[in-house]
Amino acid sequence: MTEQSESQKTHIRALEVAGLTRAFGDFHALKNISWSVDEGSWWGIIGPNGSGKSTLLHLLSGVDQPTSGSVHIYGKKVGSYSRKELSRLVAVLQQEGLPPVGYTVREVVEMGRFPHQDWLGREKGVDVGFITGRVLERLGLASLADRALDRLSGGQRQRVALAKVMVQEPQILLLDEPTTYLDLRYQLEFMELLAEWRQETGVTIIAVLHDLNLTAQFCDDLLVLKDGMIEGVGASAELLTEERIRRVYGVEPVMLPHPDSGVPQLLLRRSARNTCR
């Protein structure tokens, strides 16, 4: 069998957004957003504070409804799925993935199976304990399995949140600034775990991120928002230019190629006012 070239591959549309607008009173947080996401791709959503990133994620996950326009997931309007059907397709991981509650790590991760279970908490032909154990092992959480969440660090809790999402086995993962409270090592580990998981399962990832250097290293494609509108859409390496960063964020950047991969990496120039001595 010959290998298919990239252009010959049939792309399945995981998500499609058309003419999406969200107004809060007179204020339009999102204006006429049209965008589509192929199955298995990894998108970053970037843009300054208040540009509409979280508002967009809320509309994609169905927790909020647009003022006009539509969101389709696998060809069906997001609002036409039941809550449980939607949770089998879409998982959401927030900035602070899980609160410090008294449940153990194992209990919380097992809750990830909820969308697949009947009202008695049963699931045919699936050994939840086995699936959970495998994910805990994989994320280095096995030794913490019986520890309560309120006795974990923020970084460990974020890892548990990822384990719960992995056990959920969604088709699409939405992340809202998932690395904000993680130190450098945990940030990188978190992104690497996502990358491995995506490679194995083909899960589609859409992540709101503020760290443009991590974004450039992990996301293939970018949606750039500014003032609720699309400022740019396409391949990360092409979109992350000095000119765009200056225009979108109002800062003076220097872009350099990463010494390992060549992807653009960002340095910031201090304002001349403060650096003149």
Ligand SMILES: Nc1ncnc2c1ncn2[C@@H]1O[C@H](COP(=O)(O)OP(=O)(O)OP(=O)(O)O)[C@@H](O)[C@H]1O
């Ligand atoms: N419920 C709401 N009522 C009124 N205005 C809102 C509401 N939710 C969001 N907004 C406004 O919509 C705009 C976009 O907010 P959103 O949270 O989507 O921005 P963001 O790009 O995620 O910002 P950040 O990077 O700071 O998290 C902001 O001006 C915000 O104040």
